[in-house]
Amino acid sequence: MTNALRLGLLLASLMVFLLILYTVIRRMLNIKYSIVWILWSLLSLLMAIFPEIFYSLSDLLSIQIPVNTVFLIMTALLYALTFYVYIMISKHNEEIIKLTYEISVLKKELEDLKKKQ
Amino acid sequence: MMKTLVVIPAYNEQDNIVRLMEDVESYGYDYLVINDCSRDSTKDLLIDNDIVHLDLPINLGIAGVTRVGFKYAKDRGYDCVICIDGDGQHLPEYMKDLIDEIEKGNDYVIGSRFVSEKKPVTLRMLGSRLLCLLIRLKTGKKVTDPTSGMRALGRRVIEDFAESMNFCAEPDALCHLLHRNFKIKEVQVAMKEREAGVSYFHNPLKSIYFMLAVSLSIIFIQ
Numbered sequence: 590m591t592n593a594l595r596l597g598l599l600l601a602s603l604m605v606f607l608l609i610l611y612t613v614i615r616r617m618l619n620i621k622y623s624i625v626w627i628l629w630s631l632l633s634l635l636m637a638i639f640p641e642i643f644y645s646l647s648d649l650l651s652i653q654i655p656v657n658t659v660f661l662i663m664t665a666l667l668y669a670l671t672f673y674v675y676i677m678i679s680k681h682n683e684e685i686i687k688l689t690y691e692i693s694v695l696k697k698e699l700e701d702l703k704k705k706q
Numbered sequence: 707m708m709k710t711l712v713v714i715p716a717y718n719e720q721d722n723i724v725r726l727m728e729d730v731e732s733y734g735y736d737y738l739v740i741n742d743c744s745r746d747s748t749k750d751l752l753i754d755n756d757i758v759h760l761d762l763p764i765n766l767g768i769a770g771v772t773r774v775g776f777k778y779a780k781d782r783g784y785d786c787v788i789c790i791d792g793d794g795q796h797l798p799e800y801m802k803d804l805i806d807e808i809e810k811g812n813d814y815v816i817g818s819r820f821v822s823e824k825k826p827v828t829l830r831m832l833g834s835r836l837l838c839l840l841i842r843l844k845t846g847k848k849v850t851d852p853t854s855g856m857r858a859l860g861r862r863v864i865e866d867f868a869e870s871m872n873f874c875a876e877p878d879a880l881c882h883l884l885h886r887n888f889k890i891k892e893v894q895v896a897m898k899e900r901e902a903g904v905s906y907f908h909n910p911l912k913s914i915y916f917m918l919a920v921s922l923s924i925i926f927i928q
């Protein structure tokens with residue numbers, strides 16, 4: 590990795606880390622979902638500070654250019670995170686159907702009661 | 707006597723719903739119209755005409771609406787649910803034929819247009835044939851009208867459908883049941899062209915997406 594790339598990574602991951610902390614503190618991001626992001630930005634900070642990890646990892650995986658190892662890990666993490674989001678969406682979808690059902694039944698029962706009076 | 711509920715999903719059906727409900731009411735079954743957050747005057751019409759209905763606070767789409775109907779039927783202990791579209795294409799006169807078959811011990815009865823009638827050769831029916839083929843390959847069983855939305859459900863199927871989120875639409879739900887050896891029967895019915903409003907399948911992209919989603923669901927999930 591060139592020094593420019595290293596510096597870029599360092600600055601970017603530092604900014605991401607601060608942005609995430611900011612969004613949590615400003616209550617834009619639920620703390621529950623911020624943990625994974627904080628871990629992730631810490632990981633990229635680590636990558637920027639100690640790129641040697643990636644040199645040896647690249648050797649281990651027979652990847653010629655270390656930056657490709659970075660891409661590989663990032664892509665895999667993104668996949669995992671996106672998949673997790675899809676699972677959450679499905680769960681929320683189910684919950685919304687349940688809530689919508691409960692609300693509509695309550696509305697109906699209220700109307701029926703009003704009519705009886 | 708079985709406790710039967712007629713479920714009628716309605717989305718922007720102001721031109722059809724009152725006439726349809728007069729017809730449905732004349733058969734004397736319990737019924738439930740589910741207004742899927744219509745943007746026209748469907749809601750007012752339902753209230754003004756004293757039609758039993760649920761008014762959903764958000765738009766769930768057809769799959770969600772039928773789930774709500776099944777949950778309602780399950781909670782109120784109905785033995786049989788029959789689904790009729792709010793657009794008037796399903797004729798209430800055939801409801802009894804479907805319910806009778808549930809009473810005879812079938813789990814799921816489909817109002818099919820093509821039990822004794824021949825399937826016409828149109829683009830839409832080509833899709834229908836493809837789905838029949840897929841279902842046959844997957845389950846080894848023959849069906850004639852997998853996309854029909856007019857169906858009657860027995861108690862076991864109501865409970866299954868109320869909780870499952872694994873269906874895109876009717877064809878893959880049918881495949882799910884076939885695969886699990888529920889007793890399924892098709893009954894000949896006639897359907898009308900829709901009287902007013904626009905079909906979901908008017909949009910070719912949506913049709914393609916529907917076919918793709920349902921096919922993948924049949925092949926890999928059900």
